[in-house]
Amino acid sequence: MPRLSREKMIEGAIKLLAMRGLHAASFSEIIEATGAPRGSIYHHFPGGKDQLIAEAIDLAGSQAVELLNALEDQAAETVAEQFIAMWRSLLTASAYQAGCSILAVTTASGSDALLSRAAAVFREWSSRLSELLYRGGLDEDNARRMAALLVASCEGAVAISRAQKSLDSFELVAEQLLIDIKNARSN
Amino acid sequence: MPRLSREKMIEGAIKLLAMRGLHAASFSEIIEATGAPRGSIYHHFPGGKDQLIAEAIDLAGSQAVELLNALEDQAAETVAEQFIAMWRSLLTASAYQAGCSILAVTTASGSDALLSRAAAVFREWSSRLSELLYRGGLDEDNARRMAALLVASCEGAVAISRAQKSLDSFELVAEQLLIDIKNARSN
């Protein structure tokens, strides 16, 4: 088992980040939550907590990218719907306990390195989405703007709906986003 | 000076929340940042840190509402523009150091009381905005959806642009939002 407990710690960090923020994603909590071995933390993450969080950001970021990769050659409406559905299911599957783990890092960022790592993930999501929307029928400008809006508004809507423990705000946003996509296509 | 240092502490909490998150908004940091007296914290806030943060949420929330109140009887486009401008100036005036203090609480929330307090603020912003958009020319449904989208996407865009230390994402979102408002009006 070379890196099984290592992976568990990173996954645990993602979950704790999403549910209770950067401060709660402490070694002790991660160990308690995952059952990962206490003594090997600094063996796996010699860079300490910052390294663990950095890897959590990267992994959470690329997990979402993989979901986007499955949307190749879909209509722009479908791309938007599926992106929105991904965030909706984060809220419902966790009963409003989880938000975006990466957003949680940015609002509590100690280090500049972590901030720019999170920034890169947002950039990647946006550019990947933009590409998909473009191939799904939007022109280049509309694709870029709608991609940025999708990422920003889903991040915001998830945080808000999580706090409100209700999907109401999220669904209003989702409806408007789909209207926007349709309008953007008929330009 | 009945409650001058009290106010200073709350304002300091808002600023620290916005710049470095809930964990950094500690008594020691607030005292250092504001020069408020160390010995009177629990005199002013017998409920401890949770009370201080709760008051910070309420104050930050109502400061934004006051800005909205100045937009009575403006066109929907103007309402949206001004709401967006408020968030843009948070980013530029702080050189990307500050985000939304209330969002920072929600992503790091320990207590349910604080979460629901934040939730109430988001609700208030959205309903106030919806009212203004309705009076500014949108029909009721479009006003409600656009209000939710404005709040969510500004929250998200501010967090993202802050992390990226660039207005690029924010401006893409802002452009698309103004397009949306125009489309919503011509329904």
Add this chain to the structure above:
DNA sequence: GTCTATACGAAGATAGAC
């Protein structure tokens, strides 16, 4: 790779003097 033990700092909170 995993463990225990330990050092160190910082946080929230309380008590009591002024």
Add this chain to the structure above:
DNA sequence: GTCTATCTTCGTATAGAC
């Protein structure tokens, strides 16, 4: 109202045994 302890808990981090 404000100050100075002081207590307790919890976080990161290191050293060294197994």
